[in-house]
Amino acid sequence: MVGSSTGKWELIWPFFLILILHCVAILLYTRGFLLTRTELSSFSHCSDVSHSPCFPRHSSDLSNSSSSPSRNLSMTDRVEAGDRNGRCWTRPAVDRLVVIILDALRFDFVAPSTFFDENMPWMDKLQVLQKLASDEGSSARIFKAIADPPTTSLQRLKGLTTGGLPTFIDVGNSFGAPAIVEDNLINQLVQNGRRVLMMGDDTWLQLFPNHFEKSYPFPSFNVKDLHTVDNGCIEHLFPSLYRDDWDVLIAHFLGVDHAGHIFGVDSTPMIEKLEQYNAILEKVIEVLKNQSGPGGLHENTFLLVMGDHGQTLNGDHGGGAVEEVETSLFAMSLKEPPASVPSELDTSTCKLDPNGTKTCFSSIQQLDFAVTIAALLGVPFPFGSIGRVNPELYALSAGTWNQPTINATNWSNLEEWMQTYVNVLCINSWQVKRYIDVYSASSVIGFPSEDLLRVADIYAQAQDEWTNILNNSFLSGNEIQDKRFDTSLFTLRKLIDAYSEFLESVAELARSKWTEFDLKMMGLGLGIFVFSLFIHFVAIRRATKLHQVSFPSVGDSGISFRSIFALSVVAIRACSVLSNSYILAEGKVANFLLVTTVFLNLRYSVKKKKMLMEVVVFLLLISILRFTVEIGLSKNAVSTVFMKGIFGGQITLIFIAEIMPMLTLILLGYLLYKTINGNSCWRILSYLLITGTLISYVFVALHWTLESDMFAKQLVFKGIGRNFAPQVIYAIGFGLLILLVFAQAFMPKEDAMNYGGILVSKTVAMLSVWSSTIIILLGRQGPLVSLGSIIGGWCIIRLHNSELDQNHGNVGALTTNPLPVTQWNLLAVCLFFSSGHWCAFDGLRYGAAFIGFDEFILVRQAILLAIDTFGVSHILPIFGLPFLVSLQYPCFQSKQAKRILLVKLLQVFLIYGLITAMTTMFTIICVTIQRRHLMVWGLFAPKYVFDVIGLILTDVLICLASLYYFCQIEDDTTQDRVMKKCSSSEKGL
């Protein structure tokens, strides 16, 4: 018994070796490629600013600080604080701040439609903001805020509060948001005694677990829920506006984001949400204005209404597309008199709308947000911020003007403001310079030295100018005459430009060079990967050898045309990932290549004059797949309009869309029943299986009926069914899976005579167990996609069989033909894309994770999401691979046949793994080459993550499948034993 069990292991150990090698390679490579930016744990303090060259000090101060830089900080702090009349880094310009964040607020939600070519239904809905911005008498302005990708909420909140650039790896953490360890705006506020009140999205609480004075968090992950978070916000927002127990209020609304995810931008729920927000904002502004009089609660309050990122028309976000990174920011100061932006620094674009009102908007980088707000509130700038204090946003607050009446045309006013701003910029530049110095010193690789030198040079120049001006003003006794205004303004302007240049070049440097690639690690990982491919080839050779051991008469059939063809198809597909265009069109490429291979089959069919029907069916199936792939891919861009054009409101079509999946489901159930019933093996088990799976299908149908609008109204017990049905399906699926595993482990010795039949029933059992879960997760397209995969698989098997027929009676002679395996793989890729997935994080169908569950538990939801994403492209094809082998020789009934089958199965699994590994290796090579590409984080890195996860999943599934399908060959490694066994079995017969 022991000997025979090693027989099984002898066959399948290469899978495990390859799995381990791939894991090691990918781990090493990922360590090198997706390095997080080193997060420094340094914090800014009020006292630090004394080291900056930005304050004219008395000589005693100068000697004091220069002589002992390592002095007790708290001492200096007190001295400095006393020195500068309680101000910390900058003079606080606003007392209170209200930040209303509307998640996924596109720029065209806020900006007037006159700025856009076309007036779309979702524009001009937040009219209260537009009116205020165009109103002459108020200091309000609309900004186009430009975010840095990745544009997921967590990343953006991190970016907004730390003023730094995000790192790619954090996207993966987006589900389980970890607390921010870096210095950030919220931390600075708390450190400096500001009370922060938070309400809305609970991501904030995960990022800042202990920072808020008071918080009203609401769960954010259930995208189907449009109202819980918003209603919670509204409930707490208005009472809070009348209280004075906070300094900074953050209200984070999620409705627009969720409406986009579920319905898309051009939808009624979205417009209703926007109209609701308009009403809320109107009320908020009214409350604030009522109390903005002298002595009022909101005398010097600053209001910000902003988005954290945009969204595509389809409601997706995460990438770096223009629609996703452009969001809006509306800022308004309630302090009287209204401030205006000095025209010299004003970069706004203005347009007149048909009514003659003029509206303007300016641009701001989200990077600049943290530092600008810190400057306005007078707290130290976050240590790791690389943003610049935005002049337009800064000038908007009347507090920065320090004058009873503000008039930007008044020279003295303007110059004083410029002076203040230059001072702020000086501190800003000093802080950024300090950060890059510390960062370069503490981080292993840091920035390239020539870039550092260049930036340092710019800083030194700006600083020189600053000292000159300081000296001049000292010389002239701090009294500036009227006649020198012009020159002084000119020099100030020059200084602002110099500082701005420095800050911009730092931001640019950081953007381009931040990701530190550990090339050694990457090289090592790639090397191991190449080695694993080599092992793969060796394993395939070994399988062929095993084959030859049993049939020594058969020589090596050599390399056939078909092998070369299959190899070149795989190679073309692998090479195609080297270009970003082909990655975007990956589904089409797979489809193109699949059709090309089928044309080869077509030629063969024409030659042999048979199986023509199968070829034509297959081609038709692929052409349907092709259209679904295109719809799936264009979902990326703009397809909602297109889809509406097709299915626009026609009830019959909607009815068909409702009924079709049900009918297909019934067909699938019937097919399953026929297949399992027709098989003789595993009687009781098959009975259980078929009952379980059919019950699951009934529940799937029930679930959809309850979900759909058409039937839902007649049914009373809606609440039970919504989560109950999917949960039952998961439970049945899981139970059957366990049952199968036990059956496999404790089955009485299998009838070796009919191993092919056993293999078929095992495969059918495995697939049917998975099918119901995958179908319900895929939604209504599920049954159609499953049916498509069944037909496709059937065609591939039939076509392959027809080619084997010519050598009938000598089947063992052929080494496994890689062409059908290649087709199998390409079909799987096509199915991945045609079921509405693509290789980007916005291609994940988050809704699928909440089928059957309302609350968010990381592991559970991640598993569901993984099954949805990889179900039809990895799980089903791999567990279905034995069909390729077992249906070939259904008529063989001998020990030899079992051996042939096992070796063939081994080869098929190895070849399938090799194809996936080759593609993944080229993806890895591609990201290595393109690691400085503009799209690396938007396109290549997600592709890399998807491929790598897909590869590991493929390996794991192959290992599991091999454990499940393989059984021991009865130690008949030598020819005479085979002969003996054969003769004995013949005797037995």
Added chain:
Amino acid sequence: MSPKTTAKAETTQNETTQNGEVVVASKNAFLLHLVCGLGLAVAFWFAHNIYAVNLVSDPAQTLYLIWVIECPFVIIPYSLFRWNPEKCSFLKAVVRGFLGLPAGALLNTFGAIVLGAPVGSQYMKRTINWSLLMSLFTVVPAASVFGSSWKDWQRLFAYSKPTGVLDYMICIPAHGAAIGAWFGAWPMPLDWERPWQEWPICVTYGAVGGYLAGIVVSLGFTVMYGGRQQHVKGD
């Protein structure tokens, strides 16, 4: 050369003499290909100079002009070389060619759409004209020469083991055009934003290029094979 193939060649030789095939001399083959190539050149020149359109500016119109002009240049010469000239008149061969044109276009359209050609009202005219042109390259010569003989079609397009000069002349340019079109589709997804990346411009370039290459290769084979044939005859 193995004895088996020689035997096969001999049987074909016998067959051809039985069926009364016109023995295609290399000179004739050369002339035929020259006419086809010239036809293409004339068509392009015509479209460019008389109608002032080209593939990039107006693909549908240009393709239409090309296939209309190329049509007689293909059908008439191939009909002259029709199989079995005693039983089949020249006119019948021409009619066969014209019937083959839309049939082949249908096949080509189907192939293109399965492979991923864009579908939509704005592409319809281009696709139709393109597939008519492709049909001229691939299906029409065979239709003119062999008519509806399934065995010959099988030999030409499934086995791709041509057994005579005529087979080379039909088979190789047709395969060249198809493979060229297949390669021509490669640049289409790239983000170069060039006008010629539109369907079916680069595919047409690929097909025409492949066709011309096929002609050259076919001529090469003809010279080789024809020489050998004469040699056999001399023996």
